[in-house]
Every structure is written in C-alpha cells, then in structure tokens.
Amino acid sequence: MDKSIEIDQKDIKPSLKILSMHPLKFAMWLFIVSIVMMFAALTSAYIVRQAEGDWLIYELPTVFLINTFILLSSSVTMHIAYAAARKDNFKTLKVAMVLTSALAIAFLVGQYYAWGALVDIEVYFVGNPAGSFLYVISGLHAFHLITGVIFIFIMLFSAFKYKVHSKNMVKMEMCTTYWHFLDGLWVYLYIFLLLNH
Amino acid sequence: MSTTTELNIGHDVHHDEHHDHKQSFISKYIFSTDHKMIAKQYLVTGIFWGIIGVLMSVLFRVQLGFPGANLEWLRPVLGGWLTEAGKIDPEFYLALVTMHGTIMVFFVLTAGLSGTFSNYLIPLQIGARDMASGFMNMLSYWFFFISSIVMLSSIFIESGPAAGGWTVYPPLSALPQAIQGSQLGMTLWLVAMVFFIVSILLGGINYITTVINLRTEGMTFTRLPLTIWSFFLTAVIGLLSFPVLFAAALLLVFDRSFGTSFYLSDIYIGGEALPNMGGSPILYQHLFWFLGHPEVYIVLLPALGITSEIIATNSRKPIFGYRAMIGSMLGITVLSFVVWAHHMFVSGLNPFLGSVFMFLTLIIAVPSAVKVFNYITTLWKGNIIFTPATLFSIGLVSFFISGGLTGIFLGNSVIDIQLHDTYFVVAHFHLVMGSLSIFGLLAGIYHWFPKMFGRMMDAKLGHIHFWMTFIGVYLIFFPMHYIGIAGFPRRYYSWTNFDAFSGYTDLNMFVSIAAFVTVAAQFIFLFNFFYSMYRGKKAPQNPWNSNTLEWTAPIEPGHGNWVGEIPKVYRWPYDYSKPGAKDDFIPQHVPLSTTPESNLPHEQELAKQEQLNTSAHAKTTES
Ligand code: HEM
Ligand SMILES: [Cu+2]
Numbered sequence: 047m048d049k050s051i052e053i054d055q056k057d058i059k060p061s062l063k064i065l066s067m068h069p070l071k072f073a074m075w076l077f078i079v080s081i082v083m084m085f086a087a088l089t090s091a092y093i094v095r096q097a098e099g100d101w102l103i104y105e106l107p108t109v110f111l112i113n114t115f116i117l118l119s120s121s122v123t124m125h126i127a128y129a130a131a132r133k134d135n136f137k138t139l140k141v142a143m144v145l146t147s148a149l150a151i152a153f154l155v156g157q158y159y160a161w162g163a164l165v166d167i168e169v170y171f172v173g174n175p176a177g178s179f180l181y182v183i184s185g186l187h188a189f190h191l192i193t194g195v196i197f198i199f200i201m202l203f204s205a206f207k208y209k210v211h212s213k214n215m216v217k218m219e220m221c222t223t224y225w226h227f228l229d230g231l232w233v234y235l236y237i238f239l240l241l242n243h
Numbered sequence: 244m245s246t247t248t249e250l251n252i253g254h255d256v257h258h259d260e261h262h263d264h265k266q267s268f269i270s271k272y273i274f275s276t277d278h279k280m281i282a283k284q285y286l287v288t289g290i291f292w293g294i295i296g297v298l299m300s301v302l303f304r305v306q307l308g309f310p311g312a313n314l315e316w317l318r319p320v321l322g323g324w325l326t327e328a329g330k331i332d333p334e335f336y337l338a339l340v341t342m343h344g345t346i347m348v349f350f351v352l353t354a355g356l357s358g359t360f361s362n363y364l365i366p367l368q369i370g371a372r373d374m375a376s377g378f379m380n381m382l383s384y385w386f387f388f389i390s391s392i393v394m395l396s397s398i399f400i401e402s403g404p405a406a407g408g409w410t411v412y413p414p415l416s417a418l419p420q421a422i423q424g425s426q427l428g429m430t431l432w433l434v435a436m437v438f439f440i441v442s443i444l445l446g447g448i449n450y451i452t453t454v455i456n457l458r459t460e461g462m463t464f465t466r467l468p469l470t471i472w473s474f475f476l477t478a479v480i481g482l483l484s485f486p487v488l489f490a491a492a493l494l495l496v497f498d499r500s501f502g503t504s505f506y507l508s509d510i511y512i513g514g515e516a517l518p519n520m521g522g523s524p525i526l527y528q529h530l531f532w533f534l535g536h537p538e539v540y541i542v543l544l545p546a547l548g549i550t551s552e553i554i555a556t557n558s559r560k561p562i563f564g565y566r567a568m569i570g571s572m573l574g575i576t577v578l579s580f581v582v583w584a585h586h587m588f589v590s591g592l593n594p595f596l597g598s599v600f601m602f603l604t605l606i607i608a609v610p611s612a613v614k615v616f617n618y619i620t621t622l623w624k625g626n627i628i629f630t631p632a633t634l635f636s637i638g639l640v641s642f643f644i645s646g647g648l649t650g651i652f653l654g655n656s657v658i659d660i661q662l663h664d665t666y667f668v669v670a671h672f673h674l675v676m677g678s679l680s681i682f683g684l685l686a687g688i689y690h691w692f693p694k695m696f697g698r699m700m701d702a703k704l705g706h707i708h709f710w711m712t713f714i715g716v717y718l719i720f721f722p723m724h725y726i727g728i729a730g731f732p733r734r735y736y737s738w739t740n741f742d743a744f745s746g747y748t749d750l751n752m753f754v755s756i757a758a759f760v761t762v763a764a765q766f767i768f769l770f771n772f773f774y775s776m777y778r779g780k781k782a783p784q785n786p787w788n789s790n791t792l793e794w795t796a797p798i799e800p801g802h803g804n805w806v807g808e809i810p811k812v813y814r815w816p817y818d819y820s821k822p823g824a825k826d827d828f829i830p831q832h833v834p835l836s837t838t839p840e841s842n843l844p845h846e847q848e849l850a851k852q853e854q855l856n857t858s859a860h861a862k863t864t865e866s
Contacts, residue, residue, distance in 0.1 A: 069453075072455065084490050175503070178497070
C-alpha cells in the first residue's frame with residue numbers, strides 16, 4: 047500500500063476527491079467547444095452576408111440528404127461499438143468499428159459527389175458567396191470528419207490489440223463523443239443550410 | 244476503492260509523459276514537458292519578440308519625430324527599405340507599424356504573458372504536479388515557435404512583411420496588387436496566425452482542464468489565488484474567440500489565393516474591374532473584432548491577476564473584495580463578447596445598433612472600476628513594501644485609470660466619429676493595453692524571478708527601470724491625446740504636407756525623444772534579468788513572505804514540483820496581517836486547527852471539522 051502511494055506521487059494525479067470527469071475527456075469537450083465557435087462564426091457570417099442581398103438562390107442537392115442519413119447511421123454503429131466495448135464483447139466491437147469507418151468514408155465520398163452535383167447546377171466555389179460559403183462550411187466539416195476517422199482507425203487498431211475493454215474506456219469514450227459531435231454538427235449544418243439557402 | 248480508481252486515472256494522464264530520472268539535454272531544455280521549462284521558453288521567446296517589436300517602434304518614431312532624418316548609416320541593416328534619399332520607405336513604414344502591432348499584441352502580450360505565467364503558476368499555485376497534459380503543453384509551445392519562425396521570416400523577404408495594419412482589413416490585405424505588403428508577406432502572416440491559433444487553443448485547453456481537474460485537496464474555487472482566476476478566464480476567452488479569428492483568416496485565405504469573394508466586391512484597379520462580386524469587407528470587421536475585442540481582455544486579465552497577487556502580498560493586507568474581484572472578472576469575460584462593434588462605429592453601422600453597442604461598452608466600465616477601487620482600497624493604509632514588482636503593479640493601476648477613462652470617451656458612438664482612427668485611439672490602447680500589460684509582465688517577472696531561477700533580481704536597478712519606464716510611458720502617450728483630438732490620423736507616414744497638422748512637429752519630436760529614452764531604459768531590465776539569472780543573490784525559500792503554494796515547493800523545484808506529498812490547502816490565499824496571528828502572513832497550507840489565536844468564529848468551526856477529518860484519515864491509512 048505504502049509503495050503504491052509513493053509511485054502515485056510521481057504521477058500527475060487529479061488531487062481533488064470529487065473529480066467529476068477525466069482530464070483528457072474534459073479537454074476533448076473543450077476542443078469541441080472551440081470547433082463549435084468556429085462553425086458558429088461561419089454560420090453567423092453566412093446570415094449576416096445573406097441579409098445584405100445579392101445572394102444566389104439554388105436547391106441543395108439531394109445527395110446531401112442521403113449523406114446525412116449515412117452519417118447518422120454511422121453514429122448508431124459507433125454507439126453499438128461503444129456498448130460492446132463496455133461489455134467486453136470484442137467481436138461486435140470490431141465489426142461495429144469497421145462498419146463505422148466504412149460509413150464515414152461513404153459519407154466523405156458522398157460529400158464529394160454532392161460538390162459535383164453543385165457544380166452541375168452551376169454553383170461554384172469561386173463566384174457568389176452563397177456558393178462559396180457552402181463549400182467552405184461543408185469542406186471544413188469534412189476536414190474535421192477526417193480527423194474523426196483517423197481517431198476511429200486508431201481505436202480500431204487498439205481494438206484488434208485488445209486494448210479497448212471495459213476497464214480502459216477513456217479513449218473509446220472520447221472517440222465516441224467526438225464522433226457523435228461531428229454527426230450532430232453536420233445535422234445542424236444541414237438544417238441550417240436547408241433553411242437559409 | 245476510490246484510491247484505486249484514482250491511481251488508474253493518475254496513470255492514464257501520465258501516459259504520454261516520460262519517466263525522467265536522468266534527462267538528456269534535449270528532453271530537459273528543448274522538448275520539455277515540464278510546465279516550468281515551457282514557461283521559461285515562452286518567457287525568453289516573448290522577450291525576444293519584445294525586443295524586435297520595440298526596435299521597430301524606434302524606427303517609425305524616427306520617421307514621425309524627425310521626418311527628414313537621414314538614416315543612410317542604417318543601410319547595411321535596412322537595405323532597400325530606405326529611399327534613395329536615405330529616408331524610411333513609406334511602404335516599409337506601414338509594414339513596421341503592422342508588424343509592431345502584431346508582434347506586441349499576439350506574440351508578446353498574448354503568448355509571452357499568458358504562456359509564461361499561466362504555465363508557470365497554474366500548477367504551482369493550485370498544487371499540481373504538472374499540467375493536465377504535458378505533451379499538449381509542449382506542442383503548444385512548439386506551434387508558437389513555428390508561428391514565430393514564419394512571422395520572423397516574413398520580415399526578411401523581398402516584398403516585405405504584411406503592411407495592412409495589425410487588423411489586416413481587406414480589401415487592402417486581400418489584393419496583392421494593392422501594396423507590396425499584401426503579397427507574400429501577408430500570406431506568411433496568415434500562415435503564422437494559423438499556427439499561433441493552434442498554439443493558443445492547445446495551451447488554453449490545458450490551462451482550463453488543469454484548473455478544473457487538478458487542484459490539490461482543499462483548493463476550492465473560492466480559495467484560488469486571483470492569478471489563477473484570471474488565467475482561467477483568459478483561457479476561456481481565448482477558447483471562445485480564437486476559433487472565430489481562424490474562420491475569418493480562412494475566408495481571407497480563400498479570397499487571396501483561390502479567387503472567392505467573401506470580402507471583395509466592386510473593386511476597380513487601374514480602371515479595370517476585378518471579377519470579385521458580392522463580398523462584404525464589413526463582414527471581415529465583424530469577425531475580426533469578435534476576436535479582437537476579447538483579445539484585448541486576453542491581454543489585460545493576466546496582468547490584472549498578477550497585480551492582485553502582488554499588491555495584496557506587498558501591502559501586507561488581504562485583497563479587498565475578493566469575491567467582487569472574481570465577479571468583475573466574470574463580468575468582463577461575458578461582456579467582452581458583446582461589445583465588438585464599438586470598433587466599427589464609423590463603418591456605416593446602423594446608428595441604432597451603434598447605440599446598443601455603446602450601451603454595452605459603457606457597462607464594461609463598471610466591473611473595470613470595481614477592480615480599480617479594490618486595488619486602491621487594498622493599498623490603502625497597507626504596510627506597503629515597495630519592491631520593483633509593487634511599483635510596476637501600482638503603475639499598472641494608474642494606466643488602468645488613465646487609459647480606461649479615454650475608453651469611455653471612445654465608447655460614445657458620437658464622440659468616436661471625431662476620434663476614430665486618430666492618435667487618441669493610439670493613446671488609449673497603448674496606455675490601457677500596451678503599457679498596462681507590459682507592466683503586468685514586468686511585475687510578474689520581478690516577483691516570480693526568485694521562483695523561476697532561484698536567484699533575486701537587483702532591486703535598485705528595478706527601481707530605476709520602473710521610474711524611467713513609468714514617466715516615459717506618460718511622456719510618450721499623454722501628448723498623443725492632444726494630437727488625436729486635433730484630428731491627426733494614425734498610420735500616416737508623414738503629415739508635414741498638411742497645413743492643419745504641421746503645427747505638431749515639436750510635440751511629435753518630443754514624443755519620439757521620450758520613446759528613445761524609455762526604450763533605452765529597457766536595457767537596464769535586460770541586463771538585470773540575464774545578469775541575475777547567473778549572478779543574482781541566492782533566493783530564500785519565501786522572499787516576499789507570500790501565502791501561495793508555489794513558495795512551499797523547493798527553491799528550485801524539479802519536475803513534479805513538490806518532493807513529498809502535495810501540500811493541502813486550508814484557507815484562502817490572502818491571510819495577511821490577520822489580527823491575533825504571530826506573523827503577518829499565514830500560508831494557504833497552514834491548517835486552521837494550528838492557528839486558533841487568529842481564527843474567526845466560523846473558522847473555529849472549520850478547524851474542528853479539520854481535526855475530525857485528519858484523525859479519521861489517519862485511521863484509514865493505518866488499516
Ligand atoms: C473602460 C473600458 C473601455 C472602453 C469603454 C473602451 C472603448 C474603446 C473603443 C470605443 C475603441 C474604438 C476606438 C476607435 O477605433 O475609434 C477602443 C479601441 C481600443 N481599445 Fe478600448 N476600451 C476600454 C478598455 C480597453 C482595455 C481594457 C483594453 C485593453 C486591455 C482596450 C484596448 C483597446 C484597443 C487595442 C483598441 C484599438 C484597436 C485598434 O483599432 O487597433 N480598451 N476602445
Ligand atoms: Cu474593444
């Protein structure tokens with residue numbers, strides 16, 4: 047007992063007994079806050095600019111809607127993976143994680159097609175800001191989604207090495223939170239664009 | 244049970260850290276994850292940038308005070324930036340003021356100030372071994388370093404650094420054909436800022452997490468030193484506002500390099516229309532100032548926190564209105580996000596909206612005034628010990644008053660029509676932001692130097708440095724109010740061609756000379772700083788008889804800060820000159836149960852509680 051306490055002191059331990067959340071998880075939430083602020087800035091810029099007039103009006107391609115459902119289903123598989131990890135159900139964990147990554151990539155490919163569909167209806171990145179905003183917002187979201195996919199790959203890798211299990215859930219929880227957040231963010235962005243295009 | 248989970252957590256957090264017994268040079272001085280070393284890295288980088296920024300201001304003060312001066316002898320350094328006649332090139336002048344602003348606001352007073360003191364003091368004052376993630380902390384510094392390199396390199400390129408003002412408003416900054424400074428220099432500026440933002444966010448996330456999660460036992464939020472409160476809120480402001488700057492910069496990048504029209508519309512160059520249609524330069528101003536105004540508080544709050552600590556310690560009195568101080572900082576934090584348009588009163592803003600922002604802006608004066616009153620009442624009838632740090636803190640309070648008052652002028656949307664973009668604004672923010680925060684930085688260095696380097700700085704030199712700087716600052720910036728009221732616009736290379744302004748030649752010459760002397764005085768500080776690092780008097784354990792936890796750590800703390808157990812905290816940090824107490828200070832780690840002679844009635848109760856807890860604790864550890 048004594049020994050373990052001594053080792054522990056070398057560590058950077060959360061000293062308050064009433065610790066509510068793991069520091070890294072907390073940091074992840076703060077990171078999410080900063081992403082929220084960035085998109086809040088872009089969407090308010092969008093509204094402010096739109097209010098000034100001279101705004102190109104177009105239909106959002108339906109591909110976006112399909113993509114939204116793809117991404118939502120990836121949230122479901124992510125949740126299944128998370129629940130499986132908590133129950134040390136490794137087979138389900140791996141399958142669900144693979145599915146999640148596949149759906150994520152499908153979404154990214156879908157977004158690429160959506161951009162193609164935009165070009166088809168002559169909404170370009172360079173041109174009226176109405177279009178440019180759409181590309182920037184969806185592009186920036188895609189960029190963050192790629193970081194999320196990398197995170198999922200890392201977790202998938204650890205899952206295959208049996209490093210994700212009910213006793214070691216911090217990273218898995220972070221990954222799940224991040225992924226749900228990115229999904230939620232897209233749903234917000236999609237509804238926003240739907241209402242304000 | 245609870246102990247085992249805690250052990251696990253401790254282990255997880257520690258995951259990325261190295262278990263260092265013998266550290267190599269690289270892991271100790273370069274890629275260090277020790278918050279104290281990172282703080283010193285920030286400090287030295289900040290000082291480096293401070294020197295560059297100050298030297299730039301000397302150059303443009305030469306132009307402003309002595310417009311015809313021949314600088315031929317500087318040609319080896321400035322080269323093509325001098326005209327044929329040996330004067331400063333007009334575009335170079337613009338580049339100088341731009342870089343001076345950028346460097347001072349972001350690299351010195353944001354990274355240099357927060358980076359140094361948040362890193363150094365947060366773990367030491369809340370009783371933690373290190374930051375929540377030492378690795379992220381290290382990344383934060385190195386992103387700042389990369390940003391510094393990029394920004395620095397922009398000074399040496401052919402077309403020169405960015406020249407559109409530190410606010411880099413488009414269309415000027417978006418069109419490479421507009422001025423040389425909008426070419427490669429502007430691109431590098433944007434790249435540097437992106438790295439800078441990443442660095443600030445990494446640092447800020449760490450500070451917030453550390454303050455919330457890693458406080459030692461007994462360190463409740465109402466026992467936190469005000470320094471920590473200010474660093475904490477600064478990080479919160481940064482976390483909320485820098486992503487917005489990122490968005491603004493991103494759109495500017497697209498406008499500059501990819502031909503989009505977020506900020507550009509209806510522009511003719513040489514009679515020919517640019518293809519960009521439908522953009523709005525005002526949009527940029529909104530986005531920029533949504534960061535820009537909170538940014539001035541990012542610069543301000545740490546300085547105020549440092550002052551609170553130093554003034555309470557050195558007037559040997561509890562800080563007056565501790566909770567009011569926290570409350571006003573919270574108020575400032577919230578309000579700082581809803582006043583940005585006071586920088587845009589004359590941008591064609593709807594006058595009604597202008598009144599709303601005017602109202603909100605003037606409300607900020609309330610928490611600011613509360614803080615000023617609390618500083619003065621803390622000093623009032625104290626046994627003030629005039630260390631250099633005390634002097635700089637008192638000077639800081641004086642700037643807060645003199646610069647804050649002019650803020651109230653500027654906050655009136657009608658008066659601002661006359662004053663906007665004149666030297667009045669320059670005077671305002673150099674007092675309240677520039678000088679105030681630099682004084683906070685200097686006060687902090689004088690005060691915590693013994694902890695950082697285990698040696699004392701020379702107090703006599705410190706006094707000389709203070710008086711020269713303090714008087715110098717007023718001599719430089721006070722006259723600018725008059726020049727500004729007379730309508731003299733800022734960012735002009737030369738005014739002698741205008742009859743209306745040529746009457747101010749003498750005043751400007753005076754200001755320039757005052758500036759040169761003040762700059763010279765900073766070399767006293769530099770000498771003192773580097774000399775004392777190696778040759779200063781050895782520091783005692785607690786040189787200022789201070790209450791906060793950092794003075795309980797070894798004089799030169801190693802990685803992990805405390806050798807044995809982390810001290811627990813039993814009281815707030817401002818028990819100075821408590822009636823009945825033996826000494827005139829009772830450090831935070833002294834239990835109430837050991838000081839019955841000075842306890843207040845409600846503290847007697849707590850003391851009993853304490854004793855019960857410790858005996859219960861002793862039993863569990865035995866078993
Ligand atoms: C009493 C509180 C304050 C009020 C009412 C106030 C008001 C204003 C207003 C209205 C302006 C815009 C002037 C113009 O461009 O026409 C301004 C500029 C500025 N203020 Fe303040 N201010 C206050 C305190 C502060 C503080 C505490 C800081 C910094 C720590 C600060 C830093 C600045 C800066 C940097 C600018 C100029 C930015 C630029 O145009 O380059 N102000 N202030
Ligand atoms: Cu402001």
